[in-house]
Amino acid sequence: MTRKLPWYGLGLLILAQICYPLTDDGARTAVTVTTVVLGYVLSVGHAALTRGPRVAAVLVVVTTGGGLFVEAAGVASGAPFGEYAYSGALGPKIAGVPWVIPLAWTWMAWPAWLAAVRLVRPTALRVGVAGVGLAAWDLFLDPQMVAEGYWTWSNPSPSLPGVPDVPLGNYAGWLVVAILMMTVFSGLAGPAALVIGPDAPMYALYLWTYFSSILAHAAFLGLSASAGWGALGMGLVALPLAVTLILHRVRT
Structure with a gap:
């Protein structure tokens, strides 16, 4: 039963994301916040179930805490993302940052890390691949959220x-x-273990995010350019991950 919990969580997340392009502007904010919270609980919960509470705690400190820190610095100084400001649409703010924003960093950081663990072995390469896997998601995220x-x-x-x-x-x-996040996380979390079966929900989360984002941007949100850029960028990690999983399935 415990092993099925991440799959149930993924199902709820997918349901919420399917609702997003089908709702009007007034309801989309609630769907957005719900989606981020579900993704956060899914990633942190999966980390705790498969790697233990210590790794889950490290994930939260590095990516949720680190996400809040860099976002607050960005809003205050313009570094490292440029000069930007949040509207009040996403709810209460902490240091100028909506409370839900740091959760989003954690939501995608964990599946990006596990995708890198699946794809490469040397630690330095894993950090690089995981960093690209997380950062490339923003090719979808920022154009969509700015449009909203x-x-x-x-x-x-x-x-x-x-x-x-x-x-x-x-x-x-x-x-x-x-x-930087992946470097710190890798150092604090300890040796990365490859556990293909239990990690399957996170692989599915990463691939679902990739393919569904392409479809949503191109067909429902009127963001064809970001659909293309996201397909190229996030595909650097998502497509090799899909290939390795297909090959593993064929061999077994």
């Missing part, structure tokens, strides 16, 4: 073609922060 009015940049130029509201420096900042 949750935050804005004061000077979004230069930007990616077709995504004029998000500066290039933001993505660079995400990559630097993500790699």
Whole structure:
């Protein structure tokens, strides 16, 4: 029963995400917050169930605490993401940052880390792959959230073609922060163990996020450019992960 809990959590998360493009503007904020909370509980809960409470605690301290720290620094100073500000749509703020934002860092950091553990063995490479896997998610996230009015940049130029509201420096900042997070997490969490069966829900979460984001941006949200950029960027990790899982399935 315990092993099935992450699958149940993933099912609820997918249901919430399916509702997102089908709801109107007034309900989307509630769906957004619900989705992030479900993703956070899923990732932290999976870490605790499969790696123990110590690793789960490290995950929370490094990615939730670290996420709040860098977001608060970003809002106050403009570094490392550029000058931006949050609207009040996402609820109460901590140091200028909506409380739900740090949870999102943790939500995707854990499956990105496990994808890297699945793909490569050397620690330095795992940190790099996990950092790319987390940062590339922002190619979907920021254009979508800016379009919803949750935050804005004061000077979004230069930007990616077709995504004029998000500066290039933001993505660079995400990559630097993500790699630093993964470096600290790897050092504090200890040796990474590959457990393919129990980690399957997190692989599914990462791949679902990738493919569903492409579909949602291209077909439902009118964000075809970010669909393409996200497909390229996040695909650097998602597609090799999918291939390794398919090959593993064929061999067994």
